[in-house]
Amino acid sequence: MSQHSRRLPYGDGRDALLAAVIDVVAEKGLRGVTYRAVAARAGVNHTLVTHHFGSIEGLLAATMEWAVQRSIEETGLAGIADFDEGFADSLMATVSAEPELQLFQFEMLLESRRNPKILAMVERLYKTYVGTVEEALSQRGLDTTGEASLAIFAALDGLMLQFLTITDPAKIRSAVIQVGKLVSGLLNSSDASGESRRPATTS
Amino acid sequence: MSQHSRRLPYGDGRDALLAAVIDVVAEKGLRGVTYRAVAARAGVNHTLVTHHFGSIEGLLAATMEWAVQRSIEETGLAGIADFDEGFADSLMATVSAEPELQLFQFEMLLESRRNPKILAMVERLYKTYVGTVEEALSQRGLDTTGEASLAIFAALDGLMLQFLTITDPAKIRSAVIQVGKLVSGLLNSSDASGESRRPATTS
DNA sequence: GGGAAAACTATACAGATGTAGAGTTTTGGA
DNA sequence: TCCAAAACTCTACATCTGTATAGTTTTCCC
DSSP states (O other): OOOOOSOOOTTOHHHHHHHHHHHHHHHHOGGGOOHHHHHHHHTSOTHHHHHHHSSHHHHHHHHHHHHHHHHHHHTTTGGGGSOSHHHHHHHHHHHHHOHHHHHHHHHHHHHTTTOHHHHHHHHHHHHHHHHHHHHHHHHTTOOOGGGHHHHHHHHHHHHHHHHTTTSOHHHHHHHHHHHHHHHHHHHHHHSTTOOOOSOOOOO | OOOOOSOOOTTOHHHHHHHHHHHHHHHHOGGGOOHHHHHHHHTSOTHHHHHHHSSHHHHHHHHHHHHHHHHHHHTTTGGGGSOSHHHHHHHHHHHHHOHHHHHHHHHHHHHTTTOHHHHHHHHHHHHHHHHHHHHHHHHTTOOOGGGHHHHHHHHHHHHHHHHTTTSOHHHHHHHHHHHHHHHHHHHHHHHHHOSSOOOOOOO
């Protein structure tokens, strides 16, 4: 079914291109990102990419900017306050909702080594994520020096990466819950006398 | 200065191509992997790629096969038995020794979504890694049900990914050490809670 | 030492890709 | 209403890329 049915509304080309990048990367990887492939997916002429973004690099940077903004606004880690099973499910649900978007961000993480603009955006994104974890740990009265937040976030990040690629959801879910237990363990070891395994009800 | 100085010894072309792939991916990403780019780096004619590997996909698969074998043999996580500071330094040293190789494996992890052959190899690699962690945890008498090994490995994996891209070594080092402390915490909490304590046979 | 097989090169070409330039459509404001 | 700017398309072309084919060099082994 060739669906060149209706043209996009005037002014929607730019956004359509950004969305198309996510899809093309998910389907064919960065190797598949060409002016024509992206434009075809977006339903516009391939020269429109140059008009809006100047180059493929510019297109990728703009797409990442867009993706980062969305991720930060949605703060997928919002429900992180409690590290219980509900948290695990909500985290996985967030990633499952838009796997292509997450995949794209991982691609850009690797790309950041070769592109300063991308690097800056990835740094911003990751600092936001780690900051969110840090906040959650602090609320539980945990010592957040020594990069505990970074360690916890890296565990979740690594698990989501595997979730999106090679490891089945059930195992990932268990492992995410384990991360929650590790946090509890951190609480115990820093507060040696604590008997209260149950976190105090929301204050 | 054209430096077509010395040709490769006869029979070395294949290996030279594999090594070249790692370099090209590190420098230009998967987008930069073309017959000519890889062949030029290896110092051979670009048609040699087809002769040995059939296609770019075949070339990437063969390179991954080679990379996985090396990683498994070296077992970069060998010194994982103790989760102390020495372990952190040795882990980072291993990754630092050949960052391009690690980067390539992360690229292939993402690629595994679109390539069954790559998927099989990445699965093998990750199972080996998780298995190594599991062994280390068992030796400490820890309960390894519930995917604790997967969680711990994911933390280290996620940290190495950041180490290779956006986060400075000092922070990574601290975080890796934190992972070690989390393992200790796991030990405490499994004793303290007595929830699902299955004694591991330390035979 | 001779011949087949494997490794490798040379060349040529079709199709894909990036890019330039000129033209068309739509929007929005004076 | 009109016009300038922005959004967008069309076409053309040079370059890059993959691939086929034929030929050369080296190795291996009987």
